[in-house]
Amino acid sequence: MRLVRIAAATLSLVMIAATPAPAASAPSPKVRTDTGVVKGEVRKDHRVFRGIPYAEPPTGPLRWRPPQPAKPWTGVRDATKFGSQCAQLAEFYGGRTSYGEDCLYLNITAPRRGRDRPVMVWLHGGGNASGNPALYDLTKLATRGDVVVVSVNYRLGALGWLAHPALEAGERYQSGNYGLLDQQAALRWVRRNIAAFGGDPRNVTLFGESAGAADICAGLASPTAAGLFDKAIAQSFSCSSATRTEEQAEAEGVRFAEAVGCTAGPAACLRALPAKKLMEAFRGQNPYPVVGGDHVLPLQPRAAFESGRFNRVPVMHGNTLDEMRLYAGLTYPKPITQAQYEQIARATYGANAAQVLARYPATGYPDLRIGLATMMTHGTGPLATCAHQDAFALLSRAGAPVYAYQFADRTAPPLMDVPGFEEGAEHTTELIYLFPGLLGRLNAEQRRLSDAMVGYWTSFARDGRPRAARAPSWPQFRGSGDVLSLAPGRGGIHPADTAAESNCAFWSSLRP
Missing domain, CATH: 3.40.50.1820 (Alpha/Beta hydrolase fold, catalytic domain)
Incomplete structure (x- = not known):
């Protein structure tokens, strides 16, 4: 009788194990x-x-x-x-x-x-x-x-x-x-x-x-x-x-x-x-x-x-490597001459124009629209790299934890595709990496960068510290070398000194 009870209990356990668990109910809409x-x-x-x-x-x-x-x-x-x-x-x-x-x-x-x-x-x-x-x-x-x-x-x-x-x-x-x-x-x-x-x-x-x-x-x-x-x-x-x-x-x-x-x-x-x-x-x-x-x-x-x-x-803050190329391409859909380049610089920078043109000479750019965009991306206006560098330091001194970045994929799909113009990492180009499909399609390396950026952004939202799987660590901003450059490919994500790369000491030396 004892063996029968054991066999019956064993059969019950087998039947229970073989019965599929009920599927979890779908969440309500x-x-x-x-x-x-x-x-x-x-x-x-x-x-x-x-x-x-x-x-x-x-x-x-x-x-x-x-x-x-x-x-x-x-x-x-x-x-x-x-x-x-x-x-x-x-x-x-x-x-x-x-x-x-x-x-x-x-x-x-x-x-x-x-x-x-x-x-x-x-x-x-x-x-x-x-x-x-x-x-x-x-x-x-x-x-x-x-x-x-x-x-x-x-x-x-x-x-x-x-x-x-x-x-x-x-x-x-x-x-x-x-x-x-x-x-x-x-x-x-x-x-x-x-x-x-x-x-x-x-x-x-x-x-x-x-x-x-x-x-x-x-x-x-x-x-x-x-x-x-x-x-x-x-x-x-x-x-x-x-x-x-x-x-x-x-x-x-x-x-x-x-x-x-x-x-x-x-x-x-x-x-x-x-x-x-x-x-x-x-x-x-x-x-x-x-x-x-x-x-x-x-x-x-x-x-x-x-x-x-x-x-x-805590603040995450940054810009793109070529912010002002968007506006240069829209404003000047066709190439400009050296005379136009210098005239625009004088109209923009006034008494500082000679110094700016010496630092960003027309001879340095096959497409002078890129020259205009470069000087403006480095030192002019609220999108400028040097203005962001100033903000990183200002917030950090005020006691806010700051994580600084610069999006640097010059092959990113542009917001506006101007024929014959290299948009580079212009204003808005980081958005497709967070919101897929917004501006176009990404290749395999760019998708890996997108994965890393989504990881950084959402981990920062979780606990105020940006991290991403199989991606470099992101230092808290304490000086100009603590800006994380974001680009695809091996070594594309790395700390960079964007203040030096954008001539911020030069821009801060100009008279107001």
């Missing part, structure tokens, strides 16, 4: 937020949610007002399609011309399962005048990096950045900073809701490129952004660069109002104008954050860092 339930898509290795409102449409009386909380809805909201892009005129960042103002939406790509993942919030570029988060595929960052990635629409052009005294309405100073306030409203939404999507609201990294980076630099200096992000990645816009002052921005706004016929009762008049007229009249203006008052941005970022009155978080 439905998620409850603080304003209602959204239904996205569950894919093979990730989930996608699109077009989630984080604020009320800034239309009618809410035009040029701080973003207001989104109203709750009943039932289940479809979150499978992108929300409308913010009103803009078509520019080279891929946005199409549109005039709709109902645009304050965000999108989320998350790993298929899990919780407490690091969160990365993306701010697109486009000069704060154009751009569309729908262009950026967040999948590789989310799946390879095991992070939750959020992309954000924010008001652009006149609707996001117009400053005028009549728009103040007795509130603390914010005129001209509506796009910045939109970004902060989206970050507050993330803090409240991202745990439901598997993210950790206590571990949020804000990252962006070009104008998105400029806004991140302002966010580092903004008291109203305190506590909204834990790390920052600013790509291709120096955090040491000055932004608009209240006086400058409001003077521009008054002239703008006069140009569109709003001299009497300007606030009501401006709010009554169609978006098309506003956007077209604002073309070519300066849509960047405004310093003034004691509320949104009381100090220039440099002054905030120097005084210690900023949001002290």
Whole structure:
């Protein structure tokens, strides 16, 4: 009898072992937020949610007002399609011309399962005048990096950045900073809701490129952004660069109002104008954050860092090796002569032109457009390598851990392909390495660089220290030789002295 019982027990164990375990149930495409339930898509290795409102449409009386909380809805909201892009005129960042103002939406790509993942919030570029988060595929960052990635629409052009005294309405100073306030409203939404999507609201990294980076630099200096992000990645816009002052921005706004016929009762008049007229009249203006008052941005970022009155978080910061080739190619689609080259240098550098031309002589460049781009990439403007070098040192002295880089793949697919012109590692070329498919296709070596960059970016989001499998270690910035050069191929990733390579001592010696 005992042998029978043992045999029966053995047979039961065999049957249990042979019975396949029940398949894990698929994660639900439905998620409850603080304003209602959204239904996205569950894919093979990730989930996608699109077009989630984080604020009320800034239309009618809410035009040029701080973003207001989104109203709750009943039932289940479809979150499978992108929300409308913010009103803009078509520019080279891929946005199409549109005039709709109902645009304050965000999108989320998350790993298929899990919780407490690091969160990365993306701010697109486009000069704060154009751009569309729908262009950026967040999948590789989310799946390879095991992070939750959020992309954000924010008001652009006149609707996001117009400053005028009549728009103040007795509130603390914010005129001209509506796009910045939109970004902060989206970050507050993330803090409240991202745990439901598997993210950790206590571990949020804000990252962006070009104008998105400029806004991140302002966010580092903004008291109203305190506590909204834990790390920052600013790509291709120096955090040491000055932004608009209240006086400058409001003077521009008054002239703008006069140009569109709003001299009497300007606030009501401006709010009554169609978006098309506003956007077209604002073309070519300066849509960047405004310093003034004691509320949104009381100090220039440099002054905030120097005084210690900023949001002290770890910062990854850098630019591309040939930033200004994008603008040289667009401005001069055909080769220029030596006389033109020298004339442009004199117009740009004034009393310093002779010294600049001696350092960057026309004889050094078969294509003089490359010469123009080189001098401007090294030493001129907020995209310049030397301006970034200044920002690395400034933030590091202020007590923020800084990891500095320079993207250096001169074979990267360009944003704009100008016939007969070598774009090199121009402005925006690093983006395809983080968002595959954005500008073109990568070869095998470039894909390996992309893998390393995704590893660096997402590990930084995880714990503030960038690391990547089978890639060199990334030193914290302590001096000019601590900038990580990012290029494909053996030895393509290595620390570099970008200050020496870009003649930063020369540029700093020039008279103001």
